Structures are given as C-alpha cells and as structure tokens.
Amino acid sequence: MTTDVSNLQLRNPWSWYPVVASADLSPGTVLPVVLNGEKLAVWRSSKGKVNAWHDRCPHRGMRLSFGAVNGETLICPYHGWTFGDDARCVRIPAHPNVIPSRAARARLLAVAEVDGHIWICSGEPARSEPDADSAYTPVRTMHLQLSMENAIVAFLTLPCAAGVKVQPPEHIEWSTSNAGAVVARSEALTASFALPSSVFCGATTETGKSTYLIRIQPTDLGGCAVQASMTVGGDAVAFNRALVAFRAEIAQDKIKSWLVSASSKFEAAVPVLVDGLTQGEAP
Numbered sequence: 001m002t003t004d005v006s007n008l009q010l011r012n013p014w015s016w017y018p019v020v021a022s023a024d025l026s027p028g029t030v031l032p033v034v035l036n037g038e039k040l041a042v043w044r045s046s047k048g049k050v051n052a053w054h055d056r057c058p059h060r061g062m063r064l065s066f067g068a069v070n071g072e073t074l075i076c077p078y079h080g081w082t083f084g085d086d087a088r089c090v091r092i093p094a095h096p097n098v099i100p101s102r103a104a105r106a107r108l109l110a111v112a113e114v115d116g117h118i119w120i121c122s123g124e125p126a127r128s129e130p131d132a133d134s135a136y137t138p139v140r141t142m143h144l145q146l147s148m149e150n151a152i153v154a155f156l157t158l159p160c161a162a163g164v165k166v167q168p169p170e171h172i173e174w175s176t177s178n179a180g181a182v183v184a185r186s187e188a189l190t191a192s193f194a195l196p197s198s199v200f201c202g203a204t205t206e207t208g209k210s211t212y213l214i215r216i217q218p219t220d221l222g223g224c225a226v227q228a229s230m231t232v233g234g235d236a237v238a239f240n241r242a243l244v245a246f247r248a249e250i251a252q253d254k255i256k257s258w259l260v261s262a263s264s265k266f267e268a269a270v271p272v273l274v275d276g277l278t279q280g281e282a283p
C-alpha cells in the first residue's frame, strides 16, 4: 500500500509540542528552539513566566535567543532594544526619551507549561492546553538525526529499556485502537502512537516492565528532538543510559534500513489516523 505519510499532518500548526523540559529553563535564561523549521527564542523571566517568540528582533533581525533576560524583560544583544513579556519594545537605549512605536514588537507564540515540559503551538491552538499525563516524569531531551516519522517508527517498534537489546523483532502485530492510535506489539515491546507526536511504550525487561512516554518535537525535515519521560518513581538513571544506547543503535545503517520496512507497516495505518485527526484535531 502506498501512502503519503505527510497526510498524517504530524507537523500541524494547531497542535502543542513539548520543546524543552521545565527544569532546563531556569528563571532568567533564554534558549534557542527549532519547531517545524522555525527558529524560536524561549525564555523564562526572573519571576518564572515562560515566553516563546520568533527568534528575530524586529529592529535588525538579530537572534533574540542570544539576548539576556533582565527581570521581566528580554534585551536584544545588538542595539539593546528591550522587550516586555507582551513582546512589545519598552526601551530603545539610543533614544531613551522616545516611546517605542507599537509596531516595535517581537512575534509571540502560544506557550504552556504542563507536567514538567514547556509546550509551544506555532499557530492557533485547537485546544487551550496540551494533552498532558501526570503519570510520567521528564527524564531528558535528546536530539536525533532522524526525521520525525522515522523516530516515531523507531520508538514504536524497538525497545528502549535498561538491559534490553535494541534489536528488530521478528514479528510485529499492527492494529489501531478505538481512539485511532496505532498500536505495535512484539515480544519485547507494546507501544502505541497518538497524534500529534506521542509514543507510549511498555517494554519487557528481565526485571519486569519498563513504561515510558516519548514525545517527539519536529525540529526540521532531517531531525527531531525527543522529550523522554518515564513513570513516576522509575529508575531515571537507567532509563537515561538506555536512551543514549538507543540513539547509538538506531544510527546504524542496518537499523535504519530495517526502519524503512517497518515504516511501510506504520503507513498502512495512516487512513485511520487521518480520520481521527479530522474528527478530533482539526481546528
């Protein structure tokens, strides 16, 4: 069956994506983030308010993520224009007595902080808040040189748990749940994928079951970032090690080529997801 995976609309502008763990953005700091190919500056004010703006100063285009947070403002590093948390310029150092024009403002995006992650929606959010799950706690952010689609298939089909070899299974049973999620079952792993980017995994290990949640942030066409969480109370150190090993394994050519064949099975479930998207996700 030939299916265009882009039909999935994995990179849609009305969904929330987690882009950074809350713990990685301290008060008074700014980070660069890429979402769907767009460069963004995500910053936290001294009082803790999180803001997400396009990473471009409205004056001469300097990247605001190179700037500095001062209290509840962000200062551009080039000419020092200072922006309040509503993204409006409040001070121009070269003209301290001039009230900045209302047009002098950065472009802001919808941002939310839920369940230990900072989430961004690049357009008009279909839901006022991201779908969060307090059963899981963030462990780490990890960048992958894989498309978002391939990363989804990797976590759907290959176990990522301490003491479990990352090995393509001989047989995977594919199905869809009533809610429209794609479910992949093999001997070592049962995983389900829900739009727009969440993979819920239960891997069988020697010591029992390891349950984790992977949310994938589309950065650009060639890469993605993973926000990995595990059940509250799990062994975060062991899971962190497993994630690092998983990244190295899936970078191997033999795994990459196996993922291509697994993708065709995943794609076979796309029409169901598209139906689910039309009913539940479209704005």
Ligand code: FES
Pocket: 057, 058, 059, 060, 061, 062, 076, 077, 078, 079, 080, 081
């Ligand atoms: S480019 Fe930002 S203040 Fe001039």
